[in-house]
Amino acid sequence: MREAPKNRIAKDAIKAWRLSAALVMLVPWALAIASFFLVHFIEVTYWYSTSAVALLIVVTYLVVVFVPKIRWRRWRYELFEQEIYIQHGILVVSRTLVPMIRVQHVDTKQGPILKRYRLSNLTISTAATVHEIPALPEKEAADLRDQISELARVDEDDV
Amino acid sequence: MSNPKRLHPAAMIFRVISIVRSLIFAIGATVIVTMGNDFFNYIVLGIVGLIAFFIITSVIEWLRFRYAVVGDELRIEQGLIVRKKRYISKNRIQSIDLTQSVIHRLFNLTKVQIETAGSDLSTDASLSAVTLEEGQALRKELKYHNGEAVESEYVDEIEQDEEEQYTKETISTKRLVIAGSTSGSIGVILGLFIVLFSEVERFIPTHVYDDAMSWFLTQTISVLIVLALIVLIFLWVLGILGTVIKYGNFEVTRYEDELYITRGLLEKKQVTIPLKRIQALGIKESIVRQPLGFATLYVEIAGGEGGQNARTFIFPLLKRSEVKPFLEKILPEYQSLSNEFIGVPNRAAPYYMVRASFLPVVVLVVTLIFAIDFWYVPFVFILIAMSLGWLRMKTAGYYIDREHLIFRSRDFSKDTIMMKHNRVQSIQLRQTLLHRKQQIATVQSSILNNFAGRHAGVRELDYEQAKRIADWYSLQKRIF
Known part of the structure; x- marks a missing residue:
């Protein structure tokens, strides 16, 4: 296999991932803060709540600041005439080859957070697997989708 | 009509x-x-x-x-x-x-x-x-x-x-008996037997049960062992019988574009496998059958049949040396079976052994905490697990020719799976940080079957070899 694929995904992906990670982290934070009030009413030491908050600070840093950056740095893709080449992963780096003739359909998806940054996810489905290129600029994702479906002409015979 | x-x-x-x-x-x-x-x-x-x-x-x-x-x-x-x-x-x-x-x-x-x-x-x-x-x-x-x-x-x-x-292949009764006696179904039947017994138990009148129990408890160890042996042999024979009934009169016929299988002594079953739908051919050698030189052939099929049996046996039992002639006759599309597998490098050994012994190590830790006197029991298991890991490493390998990719791997049974280039849905190389330092990579191919798709591959292959597989797969740059 050649070296890593050429194209990166949108830089705004980091912001979008950070925002969604932050939103998810709100839940444990709310619970941790609520536990302080609870401790006030029933007689337990504050130690549990304090250590929970300490742990949360570390986890929040990792999930919100660190991981999105690394993830963005690893995510690369490249489109060839006959195949799609994707690299992703944080600790484990995977490189995947998907031949165009195996592609069954391509989707673009966009949630509210991605919409805010004008990004969308592209998913490529074969008969057995689903591959994703996340957080592409809207326009690029749409072009890529059209391009792939143009290139993917599945033979009747092959599943 | x-x-x-x-x-x-x-x-x-x-x-x-x-x-x-x-x-x-x-x-x-x-x-x-x-x-x-x-x-x-x-x-x-x-x-x-x-x-x-x-x-x-x-x-x-x-x-x-x-x-x-x-x-x-x-x-x-x-x-x-x-x-x-x-x-x-x-x-x-x-x-x-x-x-x-x-x-x-x-x-x-x-x-x-x-x-x-x-x-x-x-x-x-x-x-x-x-x-x-x-x-x-x-x-x-x-x-x-x-x-x-x-x-x-x-x-x-x-x-x-x-x-x-049309060429066809049938199985001899002797082979069927061998297949049955090595099928490992004894475990399944034993399980059924226990469930059945626990259900029946409450219908047995209490005094009969008590009498039997007290008689049982007064017997010597040797009598008990003989009894256990008799039960085991009985179950074993039951297993053989089950296989003979299920696969009796097994016959596979090759038509132009399909395989046609009939089997069953009591219940007669016919299965038609259009060649178009065959995604991969597998050769399975279970841990009991491998030393005896026997293997089972199966195919992965896309669609149909429903979830329960993701793979379809195309022959219940073959001598290892008969596999190639069989394929030449019945499934020449998949005959390019080779023994020149490229294995994994020795620096992969730690990964295989650590992975295999993960569970016994957990058990060992628990034992050390709660029952330190019995530390040697999980210790023995760790040794067994590590040799299994070693065995897995020695089995793992791949082979490619123009249009076929073959992976060989083992969980307990040795499984050789052969895929055509145009049946592989995608190829993935994976590397952890350590892998990158050691120049190794895990290769995985995805194929379609009627369950949820299947991944086959080799773990911790030399990176150059992994790249060779990717290059073979890549339509952009084929090395052959």
Whole structure:
């Protein structure tokens, strides 16, 4: 296999991932803060709540600041005439080859957070697997989708 | 065959039997719980009423079920409350299989299962009971596309002198017995036996049970061992019998573009495998069979059959040396089997051994905490697990030629899986940080089967070799 694929995904992906990670982290934070009030009413030491908050600070840093950056740095893709080449992963780096003739359909998806940054996810489905290129600029994702479906002409015979 | 037909009346019996069978536990439980209760009579009455109701609905359903072959289509009308009509075009039919259970054989009937291309079960059709001649006629009529009338005559010819034209393979009874005795089904049967016993236990009168128990406890160790041996041998023979019944009269025939398998002593089963749908060929050598030099052949098929059996055996037992001649005869598309596998480098050994011994290590830690005196028990398991890991490493490997990719791996059984280039859905290389430092990578290919797809691959292969597989797969740059 050649070296890593050429194209990166949108830089705004980091912001979008950070925002969604932050939103998810709100839940444990709310619970941790609520536990302080609870401790006030029933007689337990504050130690549990304090250590929970300490742990949360570390986890929040990792999930919100660190991981999105690394993830963005690893995510690369490249489109060839006959195949799609994707690299992703944080600790484990995977490189995947998907031949165009195996592609069954391509989707673009966009949630509210991605919409805010004008990004969308592209998913490529074969008969057995689903591959994703996340957080592409809207326009690029749409072009890529059209391009792939143009290139993917599945033979009747092959599943 | 253009006017609508009903199924054989025995279809009603099958329907009632299948409903009652699915409810037998609920009914049995209710009866046992209420036994001796005041309501018991009412419960029995209720059950009788329920069964009567099922019989009536089965009769009506039988009346409503009609099928006909009209032009290019098989048309089925059915439904008690919601009427359904299903038209299946001949072109879409992938396979038609005739299955005969024991009851079917009593009346000389057969079940007809029609599979279409999609993996969606709801597009398939099944006729639960028609006469055998009718089933065979249907099969013949639907099998070959209309407008090729010539071909359907040709089919008649085939059926008559297929012996000369098409290659087939059968299995000898001796082989079947070997297959049964090495099948490892003894464990399954033992499990069933225990479940069954725990169910039956409460019906045994207490004093009989107590007497038996006290007799049992007064026996010497040697008597107990002999008893256990007798039980084990009994179960083993049961396992052999099960295999012989299931795979008896096994016969696989190669037609131009499909494999046709018939098997079963009591229940006769037919399976048609269109070659188009074969995604991969596998050779499985279980840990008992491998030292004896035996292997089982299976194929991964896309679509059809439903989830339970993701793989279909195309031969129950073969000598390792017979695999290649067999494939040359039956499945020449997959014959390029080689022994020149490229294995994984020795620096992969730690990964394999650590992975294998992960669970025993956890057990060891727990033992050290709670029962330190028995530390040597999990320790022995760790040694076993590590040798298993070593064995796995030695087994792992790949082979490629122009159009085939073969992976060899082991969990407990040695599994060799052979894929064609155009059946592999994607290839993935994976590296952890450590892998990158050591120049190794895990390769994984995805193929389609009728379950949820399957991954095959080799872990911790040399990075250069991994790249070679990717290059082989890449259409952009093929190395051959």
